[in-house]
Amino acid sequence: MMRKSDQRGDAAGASDRVEQLFRCHHAAVVAYVRRRAPADLVDDVVGETFLVAWRRLDRMPDNPLPWLLAVARNVVATQERGVLRRRALTLRLAGMHPVSEPGTVDRADGRVASALARLAPKDREALTLIAWDGLQPHEAAVVLGEAPGTFRVRLHRARGRLRRLLDEPAEPPELPAIHRIRVEEVAHD
Amino acid sequence: MTRMITDAALDELLRAVDPLTDGVPSDAETEMAFRGLVANARESTRGGAARRIRVPAARAIVSDVGLWLEVAREQRAELVSARGPAVKRRQRVWRRLLAGTTLGLAGAGTTLALILSATTSPPAFAVTRTPDGAVIVMVNEIAGISGANAQLAALGVRARAVPVLAGCRATVPAGDLVGRQWSAGPASVLMSVEINPSTIPAGETLVLAAKQGVPSHLTLVAEETVRGPAPPCVGDRHPSGGPPFPPSAGLPLSPGHAPNRGSAQSRIRAAAAGVPPSPMLPAVKCLRAQGINVPDPVPGARSATPVQVLQRLPRARRESVGIACKAQLSQAFRRQTAPTP
Numbered sequence: 001m002m003r004k005s006d007q008r009g010d011a012a013g014a015s016d017r018v019e020q021l022f023r024c025h026h027a028a029v030v031a032y033v034r035r036r037a038p039a040d041l042v043d044d045v046v047g048e049t050f051l052v053a054w055r056r057l058d059r060m061p062d063n064p065l066p067w068l069l070a071v072a073r074n075v076v077a078t079q080e081r082g083v084l085r086r087r088a089l090t091l092r093l094a095g096m097h098p099v100s101e102p103g104t105v106d107r108a109d110g111r112v113a114s115a116l117a118r119l120a121p122k123d124r125e126a127l128t129l130i131a132w133d134g135l136q137p138h139e140a141a142v143v144l145g146e147a148p149g150t151f152r153v154r155l156h157r158a159r160g161r162l163r164r165l166l167d168e169p170a171e172p173p174e175l176p177a178i179h180r181i182r183v184e185e186v187a188h189d
Numbered sequence: 190m191t192r193m194i195t196d197a198a199l200d201e202l203l204r205a206v207d208p209l210t211d212g213v214p215s216d217a218e219t220e221m222a223f224r225g226l227v228a229n230a231r232e233s234t235r236g237g238a239a240r241r242i243r244v245p246a247a248r249a250i251v252s253d254v255g256l257w258l259e260v261a262r263e264q265r266a267e268l269v270s271a272r273g274p275a276v277k278r279r280q281r282v283w284r285r286l287l288a289g290t291t292l293g294l295a296g297a298g299t300t301l302a303l304i305l306s307a308t309t310s311p312p313a314f315a316v317t318r319t320p321d322g323a324v325i326v327m328v329n330e331i332a333g334i335s336g337a338n339a340q341l342a343a344l345g346v347r348a349r350a351v352p353v354l355a356g357c358r359a360t361v362p363a364g365d366l367v368g369r370q371w372s373a374g375p376a377s378v379l380m381s382v383e384i385n386p387s388t389i390p391a392g393e394t395l396v397l398a399a400k401q402g403v404p405s406h407l408t409l410v411a412e413e414t415v416r417g418p419a420p421p422c423v424g425d426r427h428p429s430g431g432p433p434f435p436p437s438a439g440l441p442l443s444p445g446h447a448p449n450r451g452s453a454q455s456r457i458r459a460a461a462a463g464v465p466p467s468p469m470l471p472a473v474k475c476l477r478a479q480g481i482n483v484p485d486p487v488p489g490a491r492s493a494t495p496v497q498v499l500q501r502l503p504r505a506r507r508e509s510v511g512i513a514c515k516a517q518l519s520q521a522f523r524r525q526t527a528p529t530p
Contacts, residue, residue: 030214043225050226131200166194
């Protein structure tokens with residue numbers, strides 16, 4: 001049976017570790033969440049992430065950042081589901097139909113941003129974990145819950161898809177249908 | 190054309206559309222967030238929802254005070270302290286602390302993990318001289334400024350603690366940059382700054398700006414030197430136009446801070462030993478003037494830390510800062526690439 005003094009020692013050790021963990025990785029977790037969640041959710045997500053970490057200190061790996069980002073990713077997903085559900089309910093009650101939900105990346109301008117937005121979510125996450133969050137592939141694999149080898153394949157393919165999207169010629173502006181018919185008629189002649 | 194885009198170039202393209210516009214949180218924001226986390230945890234514990242969470246009654250603090258305590262214990266240096274009604278109780282507390290019954294002291298020259306009870310009342314000020322000639326100044330309350338200054342004068346050290354007042358209009362001619370050390374903390378932490386009198390240019394006075402926020406929160410900053418005597422007060426911004434003082438809640442104890450604090454001490458010590466200041470110093474100073482938190486440069490060494498901090502900024506911010514600090518950064522880089530004779 002554990003003595004009280006041992007328990008106090010454990011508690012103090014856990015507190016130290018939580019504080020160290022927080023000061024080490026708070027900035028990185030905040031940056032990750034700010035990139036992926038609406039501004040009004042950031043504080044909640046970050047706080048919840050570290051509370052989860054506090055509860056699960058015994059499961060913390062040696063390199064905690066990828067683990068923390070994986071928790072943050074789950075918390076963001078949970079929070080966004082809740083927000084979207086509430087928003088949909090509000091719109092339904094108001095008799096309105098939801099318009100497309102602008103994502104974080106969609107708001108950014110430029111060809112790269114639009115190409116990135118056209119990728120599958122996990123491919124996009126793989127690319128951005130490396131480029132934006134500065135993780136190594138084996139760390140990013142932890143965030144996505146994948147084996148390192150699987151992640152490397154995903155990253156390779158995602159980069160290939162992004163290159164192809166970037167290489168596509170910019171789509172010409174859509175002409176009205178009547179113009180297209182006339183062009184086709186002229187071509188047949 | 191796609192084959193021309195390497196992985197690195199692709200990552201660079203992606204970084205250009207990084208939506209992180211707010212940058213990373215400052216040390217002060219991190220500190221406030223940590224307090225929020227502790228408060229939330231306490232709330233959760235009270236509600237019984239998360240009983241496994243052990244809220245710390247005492248907090249682990251990495252502080253210069255560890256060095257101070259160590260020096261005080263080992264060298265039996267005179268501690269000038271103890272003002273106010275709780276003198277005897279404080280003396281008892283300090284005797285107990287100095288006896289080392291509750292502290293595991295780290296090795297010389299290192300910082301120390303120190304757990305202080307929130308109920309422990311430290312002295313209002315303390316000034317002590319270390320064996321290597323440095324002087325450690327601790328001011329825990331604004332009321333302790335006059336006592337600390339008297340002791341500094343008695344020791345012949347041209348440094349003065351000066352309160353930071355919002356309406357202060359005192360103007361003084363700015364001297365040379367001696368260094369900059371941050372020392373801040375909540376109630377249970379002692380604020381101390383280690384200075385080396387030999388690094389203070391002749392005819393100048395090192396200003397230790399003490400900012401009192403909410404009760405028991407004080408920030409002590411070793412600011413730039415001023416020519417002549419110290420002003421009676423300084424404004425929220427230094428008269429020389431430097432960056433604003435950190436908020437009183439700021440406790441930069443992040444991993445970036447621990448070496449930061451250590452590097453400040455080592456820089457001062459190295460200055461005394463004849464090691465030149467880091468060539469990154471002007472760049473660091475400029476970046477801080479732009480509101481970007483950069484750790485102290487390591488004395489005599491070149492560090493890529495300011496560049497790494499810049500790389501983490503959003504592009505627009507990076508560019509504006511790059512333009513503002515172009516001269517200092519290019520100077521740092523030029524020196525970095527120059528062959529050492």
